[in-house]
Amino acid sequence: MKKTNAIILGLLLFTSSKSWTQEYTFQLQNASYAALTSSTSISNGDVWDDPQYEIPLGFVINLYDTTLSSLYLSGIGAGGELSTYLAPGSILSPLLSFVGTDIVDRGYGTANSLSPISYTVLGTVGSRIGKLEYKNVGFYYETDPDGISTDFASFQIWIYESNSSFEVHFGPSSITQPSLCFDSEDGLYTGLSKKWDYSTYASVSNNQVLVGTASSPIISTKQDYFTDFMIGWPSNGTVFKFTKSISNITEMDFSEEFKVYPNPAKDKLYISNLNLQDVSKITVMDVTGKTIYSISNKVFNSSLNILENVKLPQGSYFLVVTSKTNPITTARFQVN
Numbered sequence: 001m002k003k004t005n006a007i008i009l010g011l012l013l014f015t016s017s018k019s020w021t022q023e024y025t026f027q028l029q030n031a032s033y034a035a036l037t038s039s040t041s042i043s044n045g046d047v048w049d050d051p052q053y054e055i056p057l058g059f060v061i062n063l064y065d066t067t068l069s070s071l072y073l074s075g076i077g078a079g080g081e082l083s084t085y086l087a088p089g090s091i092l093s094p095l096l097s098f099v100g101t102d103i104v105d106r107g108y109g110t111a112n113s114l115s116p117i118s119y120t121v122l123g124t125v126g127s128r129i130g131k132l133e134y135k136n137v138g139f140y141y142e143t144d145p146d147g148i149s150t151d152f153a154s155f156q157i158w159i160y161e162s163n164s165s166f167e168v169h170f171g172p173s174s175i176t177q178p179s180l181c182f183d184s185e186d187g188l189y190t191g192l193s194k195k196w197d198y199s200t201y202a203s204v205s206n207n208q209v210l211v212g213t214a215s216s217p218i219i220s221t222k223q224d225y226f227t228d229f230m231i232g233w234p235s236n237g238t239v240f241k242f243t244k245s246i247s248n249i250t251e252m253d254f255s256e257e258f259k260v261y262p263n264p265a266k267d268k269l270y271i272s273n274l275n276l277q278d279v280s281k282i283t284v285m286d287v288t289g290k291t292i293y294s295i296s297n298k299v300f301n302s303s304l305n306i307l308e309n310v311k312l313p314q315g316s317y318f319l320v321v322t323s324k325t326n327p328i329t330t331a332r333f334q335v336n
Contacts, residue, residue, distance in 0.1 A: 024165065024166070024192070024208075024242040024243065024244055025219075025242070025243050026210070026217075026218070026219040026240070026241070026242055027241040027243065028216065028217065028238070028239070028240065028241070029238075029239040029241050030237050030238060030239060031169065031237060031239050032237055033154070033156075033169055033170065033171035033172070033236055033237055035133065035135065035154070035171070036118055036120055036131055036133045036135075036156070038120065039118035039119060039120040039131070039133065040118060040119055040120060041116060041117070041118050042055060042073070042117040042118055042119050042132070043105075043113065043115075043116055043117040043118075045113050045116075046105075046113060047105045047107045047108060047110065047111065047112070047113045048079075048104070048105045048113070048115070048117070049079070049104045049105065049108055049140065050075045050076065050077055050078075050079060051073045051075060051079060051117060052072070052073055052074070052075030053072065053073045053117070054070055054071075054072055055070060055071045055072065055073070055082075055119055055130075055132060056069065056070050057069055057070060057071060057121075057130050057159060057161075058121040058128065058130060059121070059125075059128050059130070059161040060161070061159060061160075061161065061164040062164045062291075063084065063094055063164065066084055066094070067281070067322070068084060071083065071084065071159070072084065073117070074095060076095075076198070076201065077102065077201075078097060078099070078100045078101060078102050078103065078189075079099065079101075079102060079103035079104065079134075079137070079140075080097065080098050080099025080100065080101070080103055080134065080155070080157075081095060081096060081097045081098070081099075081100065082095075082096040082098070082157070083095050083096070083196070091198050091199075092195045092196065092197055092198075092204065093195070093196055093198065094192070094193065094194055094195070094196065095192070095193045095196035095203070096166070096192045096193075097189060097190065097191050097192065097193075098155075098157050098166070098168045098190055098240070099134070099155060099168070099188065099189075099190070100188070100189030100190060100191060100226070101139065101181070101182060101183075101187075101188050101189060102139065102140040102141065102183060103134070103137045103138065103139060103140065103153075104137065104138050104139065104140040104143055104144075104149075105137070105138065106136060106137065106138035106143065106149040106152060108138065108140075108143050108144075108147075108149070109143070109147045110147075114136060114138075114149075115134065115135060115136050115137045115138065116135050116136075117132070117133070117134055117135075118132075118133050118135070119131065119132045119133070123161070126161065126162060127161060127162045128161040129158055129159065129160055129161070130158070130159040130161075131156055131157075131158050131159075132156060132157045132158075132159070133154070133155075133156045134153075134154065134155055134156075135154050136152050136153075136154055137152065137153055137154070137155075138151065138152055139151055139153075139175075139180065139181035139182075140183075141180045141181065141183045142177050142180040142181045150174075150176065150177065151173075151174055151175045151176055151177055151180075151181050152172075152173065152174055153170070153171070153172075153173035153174075153175070153233065154170075154171035154172055154173065155168060155169060155170045155171055156168070156169040156171070157169075162290055162291065163243070163244050163290040163291065164244050164291075165241075165242055165243045165244045166241075166242045167239055167240065167241045167242070168190070168239065168240040169238075169239050170233075170234040170235070170236065170237070170238045170239070170240075171236055172236050173233055173235075173236065175233050178232070178233075181233075182229070185229045186229045186230065186231045186232070187213075187214050187229050187230045187231045187232040187233055188214050188229065188230045188232070188233050188234065189209070189226065189228075189229050189230070190209065190210040190217075190230065190240065191207055191208060191209035191210065191222075191225075191226075192207070192208055193205055193207050193225065194206075202225065203225040206221055206222070206223060207221070207222045207223070207224075207225055208220070208221055208222070209222050209228050210230055210240070211228050211230065212230060212231070213230060213231045213232060214230040214231060214232040214233055214234045214235075214238075215232065215234065215235065215238070217230050217240075259271070259272045259273055259274075259331065260272075260306075260319055260331045260333050263333045263334060264333070264334040264335060264336040265307060265333055265334070265335050265336075266335065266336060267307055267311065268305050268307055268308075269305065269306040269307045269319070269333060270302065270303075270304070270305060270306065271300075271302065271304070271306070271319075271321070272302065274321065276300040276301055276302065276304075277300070278323050279300045279321055279322070279323055280296065280322050280323065281294060281295065281296040281321075281322040282294065282295045282296075282300070282306060282319065282320070282321055282322070283295075283319075283320040283322070284306065284307075284310070284312070284317055284318070284319060284320075285317065285318045285320060286315065286316075286317055286318075292310065292312065292317070293309070293310040306319065312335045313335070314335055314336055315334070315335060316332065316333075316334055317332070317333055317334075317335060318330050318331070318332055318333075319331050319332075319333060
């Protein structure tokens with residue numbers, strides 16, 4: 001389908017008077033590409049264009065201010081986009097376009113799928129990696145005119161349980177007709193939007209996009225959407241790595257001052273001056289944004305020792321409190 005969307009990738013930013021800043025820093029890496037084996041089919045033999053499927057992650061991640069156990073192939077026009085929501089509808093939701101080029105099943109126009117989409121989870125609890133693979137995909141505008149698909153590409157999206165980070169692994173590809181594959185653009189579009197409006201098909205937040213050549217891109221903040229494309233397509237073995245980190249964190253409050261004590265801590269840590277009956281989850285993170293420990297499905301009160309079941313090495317940490325009715329709040333503490 002003709003692309004109607006814009007997308008974005010990079011800095012994650014909570015905005016309000018009670019907010020904390022999160023970033024996905026970008027690194028360009030290289031690693032041998034290995035096709036998934038023993039994976040579960042997502043497309044189930046469908047001949048797809050603008051796919052709409054749920055991906056049960058098998059674990060929980062944090063994306064902006066939302067805790068998720070599933071992501072969705074959004075189906076809004078390009079194909080390689082993840083969201084917290086299935087289009088269409090009237091809602092604001094994050095939209096991650098790792099491959100914003102209009103891709104399609106190479107069996108498009110026939111009854112036989114040639115481009116399976118599959119998913120698997122590897123690793124142990126706390127450090128699992130979800131791997132989503134698009135195998136042997138075609139390009140809509142290269143396939144559509146004559147019903148024959150010549151060019152192709154394979155890629156995977158990796159999702160990390162430990163720190164809610166992402167990697168895009170590019171595999172074998174052949175792009176001999178770039179003007180058709182990229183619909184007269186220069187190359188691949190990769191980006192992320194914190195707030196995508198599904199009623200207007202527009203981003204209503206600042207966007208982070210990869211710009212430059214696909215062999216050596218940089219990340220850039222853009223107000224406009226779907227206007228900045230890379231040049232070309234990443235070669236086999238290229239990895240786009242987006243690592244979640246926490247920066248510029250300030251202590252916040254609800255109606256009262258939010259404190260943790262004792263600070264520095266050792267094996268005991270408590271919360272004061274906060275309506276704990278309103279709390280749904282408490283998370284301890286290190287300074288890189290990696291989740292160390294979390295508590296949920298519990299009655300929270302002032303006598304709860306946050307560190308009762310965990311022993312932390314010396315260093316700086318963040319206590320992140322998720323409320324049922326208020327924004328996420330956080331406090332910094334030290335362990336000696």
